[in-house]
Amino acid sequence: MANYNIEVRCQAGSNTKPNEDGYVIIQHERFVLSVTIDGVSGAGGLSGRFATDNLKRGIHTVMETYIAELDTDPTLPIDLKTILIYACNYHAEMTLQETGKRPDEMEPFERAGACLAATLVDFRYQEVQFVCLGDTLPYYMDKEGKIHFPFRDTVEKHDRKSIKLRTKALHKLLEERELTLDDIRNDEEQIAEINKLVRADKKVRQAVPNMRYRANKRFHFYTVLDGTKDSMRSIQKNYCKVSLDNVQSIGGSSDGLLYMLQNTRDNARAWRMTAKIAFRDGIDSLFQVIENLENYDPIGAVLPRMKRRDDKVIVLIRDITL
Template sequence: MHKKVEKVYEIGINKVNEDDFILDQNNNIYAVIDGATGLGGLSGKLASSTIKEGLLDDQNQGTLLEKAEFANKLLGERTIELTNIAALSHLPKEQRSSCGIAAVKINMDQNKLEYIHAGDCMLFIQYTDGSVRSLTKDHISPLDSIAITEFERLLKTNLSDLSDVSIEQAKEILDRERTGILDLLRENRAKLNTLGGYGILDGSEDATQFIEYGIISLNRVHQILLLSDGLQIPSASWEETAGFAFDNGLEPLSKKINDLEMNDLLCLNYPRLKIADDKTGILLTF
């Protein structure tokens, strides 16, 4: 069994932490879940907390994939109930509560690691020889980069004379400027659970077609790393981020990111859509 479990769970710039996590050492299930609030719609906390609840439901037995499908169905039912609609398809995609996830189930008896993935949460393995393997791909990043590029252009055009601002002032400014890219954000949300877009858990039947799933051997596995996208080092690749976490741990990773964010409140040096995202990570060491 793993010798050490590290966890980071920190709220970002908003009032509610829309991330969630699972540390179920009895059943050896671990997950990071990144909720996304609908544009003018439901809170991302609905999705992240419901998916967590569904995965941990004692009546929800089976493979990790089957557990995820059960949890996703539960999210659909909750969404319909809360919005009083006849079917989830009646609620536009951009208004739905949704979430990304990276989750693992460890079977030491069979020496296997079962995993599921959706969205921009990431899962990495480090082997005893130091090599790192990514089991997931961030399909949201290419779409986000389009919106971030346009947001950066707006900020540099409109904020060239600003320098010293407080966190509250910066948040107000960014919220105002973000209205200039709402159409881009809506276009991106419209691509969820579509070919050429990205997979995400939103309670729809389409979501189950985009959940990535696999089983690998635990042979020579030294560490397992699960991260929400808030723990990606600004302007660094996922691979660089994972390498830093494996070498230094989750707390130093979080501190590094927080320092960069707090010294760039207007998101000009490290282009991004908000000052600080929620941050969730789990690091298992064998």
């Protein structure tokens, strides 16, 4: 019988908008499944919450079948790719019901989708399966305390272009108004106005739709689960497994918990900081660190990013023993 501890926390970045992040945790004597999900809104009116909820329902539905079959045949292999492809198909069907069109019939920027980090720990076959799409990353700590990332952040280089446009528009606005970060750090009214004006910049507004056109394309390596056939192929490409023998703890978190650095090119270091704090100090400490950084720079002047605060989700499976 395996032993482990699970920690989870999910929190909205805004008090006025729905939390588009979510998670699934399914525990069974044979396995534990963990999926952290970061919903991505479409410009056609479909929210990231729509995609997150569909994927959660799809995963729960297919796992009910798996569990029923395991009760009959405990040796049955469990395939994480199959689980997620089913959930992706479920999202495609719900999109058709909602809009009258399948995701493949929609423009890329119209589709609702999600980035996700999925982990299946199979105790019978002593392996850990991973799938990673976008900028929600899985990671694990081995028994010597070293942290490993099976995948890299595929959104980061595209995000960096959008952030560069936003930062340029922001500094131009601050210069025109002769303001510094220290002038407005504690002025909520000015912070809100500055962030609103920067979002309204024409190039900034167009940056995200332009980025969505690159989703799941062969030469862009930007993956998002949006119900298209391309996104289902991305599941196959972004899959791996490792032996459970040397795995002590496993994590998965959305980019809302990515440690903020002045140099946005140092994405790998930022993710390592996130995982290190989570494993060493726990998820509440990680949330506090990120919130302190958000409050220090509420407009993204020295810690560049697209949003003042993002939705956040993390799941940790800690101290696994067999």
